[in-house]
Amino acid sequence: MHSFITSAALVATAGLAYAVPHELVGRSTFSVKQVAAGKVLKSGPLAMMKTYNKYAKIGAVAPANVVSAAAAVQSGQVAANPESYDESYLCPVTIGGQSLNLDFDTGSADLWVFSTLTPTSESTGHAMYNPSTSGTLKSGETWDITYGDGSGASGTVYADKVVVGGVTATSQAVEAATSVSSSFTSDTDDDGLLGLAFSSINTVSPTAQTTFFDTVKSTLATKLFTADLKKGAAGAYDFGYIDTSKYTGSIVYTAVSTSNGFWEFTAGGYSVGTSTTVSGSIGDAIADTGTTLMYLPTAAVTAYYKQVSSATYSSSQGGYVFSCTATLPNFNVAIGGKTFVVPGSYINYAPISTSQCFGGIQANTGIGFTIFGDIFLKSVFAVFDQSQTAPRLGFAEQ
Numbered sequence: 001m002h003s004f005i006t007s008a009a010l011v012a013t014a015g016l017a018y019a020v021p022h023e024l025v026g027r028s029t030f031s032v033k034q035v036a037a038g039k040v041l042k043s044g045p046l047a048m049m050k051t052y053n054k055y056a057k058i059g060a061v062a063p064a065n066v067v068s069a070a071a072a073v074q075s076g077q078v079a080a081n082p083e084s085y086d087e088s089y090l091c092p093v094t095i096g097g098q099s100l101n102l103d104f105d106t107g108s109a110d111l112w113v114f115s116t117l118t119p120t121s122e123s124t125g126h127a128m129y130n131p132s133t134s135g136t137l138k139s140g141e142t143w144d145i146t147y148g149d150g151s152g153a154s155g156t157v158y159a160d161k162v163v164v165g166g167v168t169a170t171s172q173a174v175e176a177a178t179s180v181s182s183s184f185t186s187d188t189d190d191d192g193l194l195g196l197a198f199s200s201i202n203t204v205s206p207t208a209q210t211t212f213f214d215t216v217k218s219t220l221a222t223k224l225f226t227a228d229l230k231k232g233a234a235g236a237y238d239f240g241y242i243d244t245s246k247y248t249g250s251i252v253y254t255a256v257s258t259s260n261g262f263w264e265f266t267a268g269g270y271s272v273g274t275s276t277t278v279s280g281s282i283g284d285a286i287a288d289t290g291t292t293l294m295y296l297p298t299a300a301v302t303a304y305y306k307q308v309s310s311a312t313y314s315s316s317q318g319g320y321v322f323s324c325t326a327t328l329p330n331f332n333v334a335i336g337g338k339t340f341v342v343p344g345s346y347i348n349y350a351p352i353s354t355s356q357c358f359g360g361i362q363a364n365t366g367i368g369f370t371i372f373g374d375i376f377l378k379s380v381f382a383v384f385d386q387s388q389t390a391p392r393l394g395f396a397e398q
């Protein structure tokens with residue numbers, strides 16, 4: 001049981017003079033936020049530091065052990081800056097004190113970067129990690145990754161200090177690229193990826209490495225991170241806490257299966273536009289910040305574009321396209337018993353000609369599961385939560 005009285009008592013026993021907090025003088029009753037018995041908040045030292053800081057002006061000084069205990073508890077926030085058309089979101093990260101912009105990807109588990117080991121013909125225009133400054137080679141370890149869009153990279157592995165929004169991994173596996181595919185070379189905003197899926201799908205061989213989140217999670221105030229992506233504007237990833245100002249209503253949680261290494265869950269019924277007819281269930285899906293679009297079961301895709309008169313499947317473009325002047329219906333999906341709305345305007349992804357636009361909803365044919373990519377995630381506030389006995393996903397309206 002953690003309560004204000006306890007903290008005040010602690011201040012008293014610490015032999016410190018303290019005035020009765022002014023907001024309590026003369027009051028006979030006050031309420032204190034209770035924490036369920038037995039739920040030990042990792043952020044107890046943080047709470048104490050806040051008390052000491054609050055009364056520093058009247059001389060309260062935190063004992064050294066409280067300072068160090070609080071320092072061991074981390075949390076932080078990093079901006080998620082959209083590329084054009086929100087193709088991906090890039091976040092500033094320092095590696096061995098060197099700054100790179102990385103694509104945070106909840107659909108993969110490798111932290112890899114352009115490096116001084118990448119051929120110049122493949123790395124021109126990118127920030128590069130130089131492992132010789134402070135990196136420690138993980139001898140004999142290599143990596144090789146291929147993504148759903150066919151892009152990929154490979155290389156060798158170092159250990160170095162990685163800082164994300166003030167959260168520090170003192171010895172994080174940093175995968176330095178010795179080869180990258182053309183779509184990475186040409187995307188000069190993107191200096192690599194920071195995987196946030198489960199470490200079971202990390203590609204380093206012979207010794208799989210932990211993701212940045214798995215490396216730091218035991219030091220976080222709460223073992224979770226949140227994604228607050230936005231349409232055409234900077235959002236943020238928060239590590240170690242939930243910022244309640246970033247969403248409206250309540251967060252609903254849904255169970256996660258980790259057997260494929262993804263943040264995999266079961267999405268419920270869907271509907272198109274204002275129609276309330278639930279047209280069946282979406283089913284098995286992953287929450288993937290590293291995928292730009294939504295890839296849904298063909299039945300849902302057909303139902304959606306049936307309501308867009310100019311829509312047609314373009315085999316040359318490899319997806320559904322429609323007139324850029326089309327008024328698109330919302331796409332609604334139930335998760336954890338709550339219906340989330342993807343605004344129709346979010347589903348006009350980008351122009352492909354003077355008159356045709358490419359759909360933000362496409363079919364999951366050949367993928368094997370549904371992907372809720374950035375088109376969905378920028379419509380919600382998402383919680384990637386390992387603070388409970390089993391991992392779970394949380395979603396709220398933003």
Ligand SMILES: CNCc1ccc(Oc2cccnc2)o1
Binds near residue numbers: 103107147149183187
């Ligand atoms: C667009 N191709 C290059 C590129 C940027 C980010 C990624 O990585 C991906 C691609 C698809 C799914 N998940 C991560 O590839």
